[in-house]
Amino acid sequence: MTDQVTRNNHYVPQWYQRGFIESGRSQLHYLDMSLPHKVLPDGRTVPIKALHKWGPTSCFSEYDLYSTHFGSVVNDEVEKFLFGSIDDRGSKAVRAFADGDLSAMHYAFQDFFEYLDAQKLRTPKGLDWIKSRYSSLDQVQLMVEMQGLRFIHCTMWTEGVREIVSAEASDIKFIVSDHPVTVHNAATPPTSTECAYPEDPPIEWLGTQTVFALDANTCLILTHLEYAKDPKAANSTAPRTYARYRGQSLVRTDAFIRTRKLSRNEVIAINHLLKSRARRYVAASDKEWLYPEKSFTGEWQDLAQVLLPTDDLWQFGGEIYVGHADGSTQYQDAFGRTSGSHEYLRRKQSTAAPGPNDSCGCGSGRKFKHCCRDVPQADRPTWDVYGIRERNLMLCRAVQDILGLASGKTWDDVRRELSDEQVKRIHEMFASLWPEDTDLAELLPRSRKGAFRAVHLGACDPRTVEATVLGWLPYFDEIILAHPFLNPLRIKPEFSPTKSPSQHKAQTLKNVLLLLVLEPYIQAGWVHLIPDPGDFNSQFGMSALKMAEQRTEGWKPNRKSVGWMEALAKDDHRRLMLQLPEGSLKSSIRKHMPEASDVQVDAVIEHIKSEVAADPFALLQPIEPGEAGAQFLYLKGYSLESAMYLASLTGSSIYTDVEAHWQQLHVHAVQADGAPNTTWAPVVESLGAVSFPIEMNARTVLEGLQAGRFGTMRPVLRRFAEAVQQSSTAPRADQISLQLNEAARGMQREWANVPSTLRLVGHVELSVPVAGFERNDVRRLLLTFGRAKSISPVPFAMLIRLDTGAVGAG
Numbered sequence: 001m002t003d004q005v006t007r008n009n010h011y012v013p014q015w016y017q018r019g020f021i022e023s024g025r026s027q028l029h030y031l032d033m034s035l036p037h038k039v040l041p042d043g044r045t046v047p048i049k050a051l052h053k054w055g056p057t058s059c060f061s062e063y064d065l066y067s068t069h070f071g072s073v074v075n076d077e078v079e080k081f082l083f084g085s086i087d088d089r090g091s092k093a094v095r096a097f098a099d100g101d102l103s104a105m106h107y108a109f110q111d112f113f114e115y116l117d118a119q120k121l122r123t124p125k126g127l128d129w130i131k132s133r134y135s136s137l138d139q140v141q142l143m144v145e146m147q148g149l150r151f152i153h154c155t156m157w158t159e160g161v162r163e164i165v166s167a168e169a170s171d172i173k174f175i176v177s178d179h180p181v182t183v184h185n186a187a188t189p190p191t192s193t194e195c196a197y198p199e200d201p202p203i204e205w206l207g208t209q210t211v212f213a214l215d216a217n218t219c220l221i222l223t224h225l226e227y228a229k230d231p232k233a234a235n236s237t238a239p240r241t242y243a244r245y246r247g248q249s250l251v252r253t254d255a256f257i258r259t260r261k262l263s264r265n266e267v268i269a270i271n272h273l274l275k276s277r278a279r280r281y282v283a284a285s286d287k288e289w290l291y292p293e294k295s296f297t298g299e300w301q302d303l304a305q306v307l308l309p310t311d312d313l314w315q316f317g318g319e320i321y322v323g324h325a326d327g328s329t330q331y332q333d334a335f336g337r338t339s340g341s342h343e344y345l346r347r348k349q350s351t352a353a354p355g356p357n358d359s360c361g362c363g364s365g366r367k368f369k370h371c372c373r374d375v376p377q378a379d380r381p382t383w384d385v386y387g388i389r390e391r392n393l394m395l396c397r398a399v400q401d402i403l404g405l406a407s408g409k410t411w412d413d414v415r416r417e418l419s420d421e422q423v424k425r426i427h428e429m430f431a432s433l434w435p436e437d438t439d440l441a442e443l444l445p446r447s448r449k450g451a452f453r454a455v456h457l458g459a460c461d462p463r464t465v466e467a468t469v470l471g472w473l474p475y476f477d478e479i480i481l482a483h484p485f486l487n488p489l490r491i492k493p494e495f496s497p498t499k500s501p502s503q504h505k506a507q508t509l510k511n512v513l514l515l516l517v518l519e520p521y522i523q524a525g526w527v528h529l530i531p532d533p534g535d536f537n538s539q540f541g542m543s544a545l546k547m548a549e550q551r552t553e554g555w556k557p558n559r560k561s562v563g564w565m566e567a568l569a570k571d572d573h574r575r576l577m578l579q580l581p582e583g584s585l586k587s588s589i590r591k592h593m594p595e596a597s598d599v600q601v602d603a604v605i606e607h608i609k610s611e612v613a614a615d616p617f618a619l620l621q622p623i624e625p626g627e628a629g630a631q632f633l634y635l636k637g638y639s640l641e642s643a644m645y646l647a648s649l650t651g652s653s654i655y656t657d658v659e660a661h662w663q664q665l666h667v668h669a670v671q672a673d674g675a676p677n678t679t680w681a682p683v684v685e686s687l688g689a690v691s692f693p694i695e696m697n698a699r700t701v702l703e704g705l706q707a708g709r710f711g712t713m714r715p716v717l718r719r720f721a722e723a724v725q726q727s728s729t730a731p732r733a734d735q736i737s738l739q740l741n742e743a744a745r746g747m748q749r750e751w752a753n754v755p756s757t758l759r760l761v762g763h764v765e766l767s768v769p770v771a772g773f774e775r776n777d778v779r780r781l782l783l784t785f786g787r788a789k790s791i792s793p794v795p796f797a798m799l800i801r802l803d804t805g806a807v808g809a810g
Contacts, residue, residue: 006076011123012060015091019215020176022285029287090115098214109253113154120181125279128198152245161228161316163221163257163309170267173216177278182211186301187236204243207236242335245784246539249336255315269306272296339435345385363387365525382442391433396519398429416620423501423508430485447651452718453478457643457656459635460484462514468657471694474710483531484511484636506631544641547777561659581622644778647794655798662799669773680768682737690744692762693751712746724795765799
């Protein structure tokens with residue numbers, strides 16, 4: 001006997017529908033609101049019956065809604081295994097919530113909200129909403145994304161005010177719709193663009209309330225705490241405090257308001273909401289209940305008064321402190337924040353509106369007129385807390401203070417005296433600037449007209465920063481770079497820079513040197529040093545890691561494709577060997593040079609000491625051999641997923657100096673039919689022929705930028721970037737190609753007048769796919785952790801290559 005394939009998929013489960021059927025009956029009145037009709041043989045169109053009386057088997061179902069097809073084989077695993085499990089647990093949870101059994105509600109709490117989130121996305125409207133957020137999805141991809149997104153609302157729902165209201169006192173009961181998890185926001189009536197199908201007001205908006213009828217007599221209403229406590233003062237379309245679509249939280253499972261018994265008119269109002277936000281079908285035990293619009297006489301905003309909880313709000317909010325058996329503690333405020341950073345990182349705001357020439361309130365360091373003035377307030381980076389640039393400058397000042405550089409110590413003093421306590425304090429400072437409740441999306445720089453910004457996909461290291469980052473700033477306006485410091489938040493104590501600092505000395509020295517080199521570029525806003533989101537957001541980190549593991553399964557990059565990384569690792573190893581105590585060095589020398597005399601060995605030792613002394617990346621203190629002196633060394637950089645996430649949110653392109661990244665970008669972030677955009681072929685050819693002088697002296701680059709030099713190539717690259725992003729108004733590619741050729745000649749003349757002791761030659765391979773670079777996985781990250789209103793692919797990418805043999809002096 002073979003299992004029968006289920007193809008008639010109920011997006012509103014039959015068990016749920018039965019909760020709306022009156023006792024003693026077995027059918028629902030089922031209304032099709034689409035004004036159904038049929039076309040007669042003679043071409044005339046006539047209406048057909050819109051109201052039926054059917055059992056749950058025939059209602060709220062669609063053929064092959066969840067089925068996937070592999071050739072002629074139909075797969076129903078989503079229906080059977082995913083929704084089978086969710087519905088089994090969800091039915092018990094909904095029953096517990098409807099009955100008010102507090103013990104059963106406690107144990108079913110997570111199951112209930114998992115079901116609620118799945119129910120919101122599994123309907124035709126929910127699936128259409130998912131499709132509207134992606135450029136294209138086939139059926140298999142749609143099912144994958146639905147599963148990947150099905151927990152996104154749970155955190156904010158559970159942190160809100162939870163009220164269950166009753167229709168027992170009303171002769172009219174709640175109806176069921178084809179999109180049972182319904183939302184209402186008084187500021188967005190059904191005719192607004194925010195409610196245009198398949199849109200709904202975003203859950204994170206302060207005034208958005210979620211309504212879910214548990215059965216014909218009970219209805220759950222979820223309201224954000226701030227709105228519940230002071231609806232008149234709240235901006236209904238502003239995000240709630242610490243809004244996030246994924247995250248951990250501590251909530252009381254017994255906190256429910258369950259005292260309100262609704263009047264007839266109040267039930268009608270909720271039914272009007274349920275029907276207004278349905279896609280096509282509604283059902284009820286009594287057909288008269290299906291037309292609430294006949295009796296509802298209020299306005300859309302009046303519904304908020306019916307939905308607002310009025311009593312027992314004392315159960316919600318407040319602070320939570322938890323003590324654990326190991327002596328550790330845990331804290332959370334009313335909105336899920338765990339660090340208190342919203343207080344100690346709060347920016348002191350001026351009460352006066354900024355003038356055009358005042359510094360912008362977002363902390364970018366630019367004038368207001370060149371930054372946020374023309375950006376709608378809702379789309380600006382936050383002005384409430386310190387921004388990315390300001391946090392990096394705080395870290396710079398703290399590091400210099402901790403190491404004594406601010407009081408006159410030299411770099412050699414730092415190399416000689418770097419202590420465990422200093423390593424610990426530096427990383428504690430870094431962790432305080434980037435706590436686990438950081439909302440990175442609200443801090444990121446927004447896409448800015450007239451700025452060519454690029455995310456560096458590669459290693460962040462002081463030994464290569466001139467060649468891969470700073471040397472390209474004469475041609476790029478801004479570069480986003482991975483922060484080199486480790487965040488100790490979720491690192492085991494034996495590996496943590498705050499709990500086991502001695503093994504982080506060598507890496508901390510390099511990270512500090514990199515930070516000091518970058519400081520003036522950070523100050524000017526040319527370099528954005530941004531931690532990988534997964535460094536502090538565990539949910540992002542786990543999601544991105546899983547994506548990266550799936551992407552790289554079975555992939556083995558060849559040694560040539562990893563660029564500098566192998567050489568940097570060898571350089572680290574060699575440096576550590578040279579820093580061994582003198583006794584260990586002598587033993588090693590005699591092992592490799594058994595015939596050497598004591599004088600010769602001493603000469604080698606002296607040479608090693610002089611080499612270490614001249615090496616700015618080396619500690620001037622011995623490192624013990626073996627595990628006692630083991631050093632934790634690493635190369636920080638973004639994963640492909642994190643780089644694309646940041647590029648999409650900041651309006652950036654991506655560039656890399658690592659062939660392996662370039663290969664992965666084209667294998668996993670270009671559509672199957674994503675051939676190069678031939679429109680830009682002349683630009684690709686012209687840019688590839690340009691020899692870019694790459695200055696290896698960071699001070700020379702800085703002084704040139706501060707003096708306003710290097711203005712020949714950047715404007716052309718800006719025009720190209722804007723043209724690709726706004727293809728409808730793009731100038732002709734051959735014009736930009738000619739401009740590149742002319743700029744290249746001017747660039748060479750410009751550099752001829754700049755003195756230099758070391759300058760490389762860089763080349764750029766440009767890639768412009770027709771649909772840009774994007775991955776469904778990254779779209780999911782953007783929807784979940786970016787709260788992006790609109791998502792655009794990364795428009796183009798660049799592979800930079802350096803001719804290391806081209807050394808010259810100006």
